[in-house]
Amino acid sequence: MKSIIRSLSSVKLAIILIIIIISASIIGTLIPQGRSAAEYAAHYGGLSDLMMRLELTRLYHSWWFMGLLALFAFNITVCTLTRLSPKFKKAFRPGLRFEKKSLLTLKSNDRIKKNWDLDRSGKELQKLLKSRRFRVKESRQEGAAHFLAQKKRAGLFGSDIVHLGLLIILIGGIVSGMGGFKDSLTISEGQTLSVPDADFQIRLNKFYTEYYESGAVKDWKSDLTVIDESGPVLSKTIEVNYPLSYKGFVFYQSSYGWNWDNPSLEIWIKKREDPSFLKKTELRLGGAAKLEEENIELAALHFVPDFIINENNEIVTRSLEPNNPAVFIEGTRDGEKIFSGWIFANFPDFARIHSDVETDLIFELKNFRGSPYSGIQVAKDPGVNFIWAGCIFLMIGLSVAFYWPPREMKFILEESQGKTEITAGGTATKFKDTFQSEFEHIISSLRRAK
Amino acid sequence: MNESTLFLITFILYIISAFFYFSYLFSKKDKAARTGLTFALAGLALHTIALIVRTVESGHAPFTNMYESLSFLAWSSILAYVIIAIKYKFQKAGPYFLLIVIALMALASSPLMPDEATPLVPALQSYWLWLHVSVTLLGEAFFAVAFVTSIMYLIADAKEKKGTQKKPGTSSEKLDSISYRCVAIGFPLFTLGGLVFGMVWAYKAWGSWWSWDPKETWSLITWFVFALYLHTRLVMGWKGRRSAYIAIIGFLAALFTYFGVNYLLAGLHSYA
Numbered sequence: 001m002k003s004i005i006r007s008l009s010s011v012k013l014a015i016i017l018i019i020i021i022i023s024a025s026i027i028g029t030l031i032p033q034g035r036s037a038a039e040y041a042a043h044y045g046g047l048s049d050l051m052m053r054l055e056l057t058r059l060y061h062s063w064w065f066m067g068l069l070a071l072f073a074f075n076i077t078v079c080t081l082t083r084l085s086p087k088f089k090k091a092f093r094p095g096l097r098f099e100k101k102s103l104l105t106l107k108s109n110d111r112i113k114k115n116w117d118l119d120r121s122g123k124e125l126q127k128l129l130k131s132r133r134f135r136v137k138e139s140r141q142e143g144a145a146h147f148l149a150q151k152k153r154a155g156l157f158g159s160d161i162v163h164l165g166l167l168i169i170l171i172g173g174i175v176s177g178m179g180g181f182k183d184s185l186t187i188s189e190g191q192t193l194s195v196p197d198a199d200f201q202i203r204l205n206k207f208y209t210e211y212y213e214s215g216a217v218k219d220w221k222s223d224l225t226v227i228d229e230s231g232p233v234l235s236k237t238i239e240v241n242y243p244l245s246y247k248g249f250v251f252y253q254s255s256y257g258w259n260w261d262n263p264s265l266e267i268w269i270k271k272r273e274d275p276s277f278l279k280k281t282e283l284r285l286g287g288a289a290k291l292e293e294e295n296i297e298l299a300a301l302h303f304v305p306d307f308i309i310n311e312n313n314e315i316v317t318r319s320l321e322p323n324n325p326a327v328f329i330e331g332t333r334d335g336e337k338i339f340s341g342w343i344f345a346n347f348p349d350f351a352r353i354h355s356d357v358e359t360d361l362i363f364e365l366k367n368f369r370g371s372p373y374s375g376i377q378v379a380k381d382p383g384v385n386f387i388w389a390g391c392i393f394l395m396i397g398l399s400v401a402f403y404w405p406p407r408e409m410k411f412i413l414e415e416s417q418g419k420t421e422i423t424a425g426g427t428a429t430k431f432k433d434t435f436q437s438e439f440e441h442i443i444s445s446l447r448r449a450k
Numbered sequence: 451m452n453e454s455t456l457f458l459i460t461f462i463l464y465i466i467s468a469f470f471y472f473s474y475l476f477s478k479k480d481k482a483a484r485t486g487l488t489f490a491l492a493g494l495a496l497h498t499i500a501l502i503v504r505t506v507e508s509g510h511a512p513f514t515n516m517y518e519s520l521s522f523l524a525w526s527s528i529l530a531y532v533i534i535a536i537k538y539k540f541q542k543a544g545p546y547f548l549l550i551v552i553a554l555m556a557l558a559s560s561p562l563m564p565d566e567a568t569p570l571v572p573a574l575q576s577y578w579l580w581l582h583v584s585v586t587l588l589g590e591a592f593f594a595v596a597f598v599t600s601i602m603y604l605i606a607d608a609k610e611k612k613g614t615q616k617k618p619g620t621s622s623e624k625l626d627s628i629s630y631r632c633v634a635i636g637f638p639l640f641t642l643g644g645l646v647f648g649m650v651w652a653y654k655a656w657g658s659w660w661s662w663d664p665k666e667t668w669s670l671i672t673w674f675v676f677a678l679y680l681h682t683r684l685v686m687g688w689k690g691r692r693s694a695y696i697a698i699i700g701f702l703a704a705l706f707t708y709f710g711v712n713y714l715l716a717g718l719h720s721y722a
Contacts, residue, residue: 011681011685011686012686014681015678015681015686018674018677018678018681019678021674022671022675025667025670025671025674026671028662028667029664029667029711033662060662060667159684173660176658176659182657182658212569214569216568216569217571217572218569218572219572219575220572239572240572240573240575240655241572241573241575241576241578241654241655242654243654243657252655252656252657253572254657377656377657379657379658381653381657381658384653384659387649387653387659388650391645391649391650394641394646395638395641395642395646398637398638398641399638402634402635402637402638429684430634430684431631432627433627
């Protein structure tokens, strides 16, 4: 049992775990993650089965990667805790008995003789150390004194604060993973939608795309209103990078598109023989318009935003973008069909009208408007505050660990025949050379003092 | 003066600086190193102006395409180098480091890198672009200095072992300590810019602070390699050769995060 705890608390294990996590992460970036079984089978052949079973295809969410992270978190915790109590003792209840021999084995050490008695030497040393912001503790015996000078003791705990930050981030990850959710909403202008798992709704008042002068997209913006039982509570225009937050739910602008269920269409009617003739009519899909003089009822039956004839000879839309908008129109006279066919907004001369009755009418699709919809991502992440707290600890810890180095020096003063011999020693774990120069500075000031 | 002229003059100043540094390498005259540093500082000043002009002209942060990003990386590298050179009175890395900077500048001005300023796509319109990219690249610049001093350490150490160096120990120990100091500056910067600011921005833009996108994963890998460097060194007392190897691997991981991920792996970070 003891040996298990010892190996779990060892830095060696931490290093092995870091190396394994690095290797696993690299594998995860080399194998595309989260694709379908068929894609893996096509790409990796017989190996794909094994890969799926080892969860290499959803590596970062696999049981074994989670296990690795859990073990790593446990190792950090044990490592930090087992080192904490000796550190506290070193910082706040340091021993004041030390051997002269051990002082002289420290990396920085020196010996001075002064023509002072013990009292005077103690006072001078105190004064000097305090002027350099050391806290001094001393213990006196007959004819000798031990001094311990410390400063920037918080620096001892920098790494512990970093580890605490990391643990908080990992906890935040668990909380996010268990309590968080993400969903995509497709919402048209004027539409009100219930937010999944929430007791309120959102309404899209307006959606618009802003363009640069060059025609490139500058931004997508959605005017949103949050509505609960009491009515509208909050309105905000969201855009990419600037989401709306309400009751822990965050709404992000993530995509956009066109809804072509009920477009409004503007159709111009001309006559082949009479260039002065022009009649404009506006109608909705499924609706009809009456051409009085001709006694014709014109109806729009189908609309596709991106007309294409597929390999089965069917008319379909290639995308939801209005790249090649076409409408299927039908004309009837006294309830009898006289012509029908597709007309194209981009190719007015390419109309495919089949008429049963001779007519010199020409139809052009002049304008069309679908309703734009906004793709909004809604997310709830209860772990996110842990993450920010963890990040703050992480950065404080790193600053302390690197830029607040703890300093400790030990002195033994021994008096004989009115003279005092001072033995000094100290060591630093970080920035040894700046410590060495501070040490030398103190020794030489002491040496110079009259 | 427009940005490309300023960029060109900066480039020339760096080349002159490298020239003096190389003459320092062979003549061992401190005066040559001082002149090299002066030219590097002049280049840095002009480069700063070039970046400001670029920002004003384009109206956005000067690191949104490969040209800008490389130029900014060169700028951060020079900045990191002069900080180390002045603070620790250490100029021996000058010739090699200036070569890296010149390579970055050359790459930035190559015709393969489109250099026209294009308007920002919606995803990049955020002040987090400034914070995330600039702090990360500055951290990586210090890793680059550590990379150079680590390689120099390995060479110096090998020479000392063979006994061809006159004063054994002194030069390699200094190199080892400089490498550590660069990591000690680069690591907190990289953590702040790459990971912390990256997570904040990802949360603001995509609604999740971590998505295991290849670039995120590789920056985590880089972070872990330098964590390894620090733990082996500060807890287990490794230094010298083994530390140098880890610092070199760490910089290569950072380099892959910066370059390789864009060209070899697909993901969310497909801007620059």
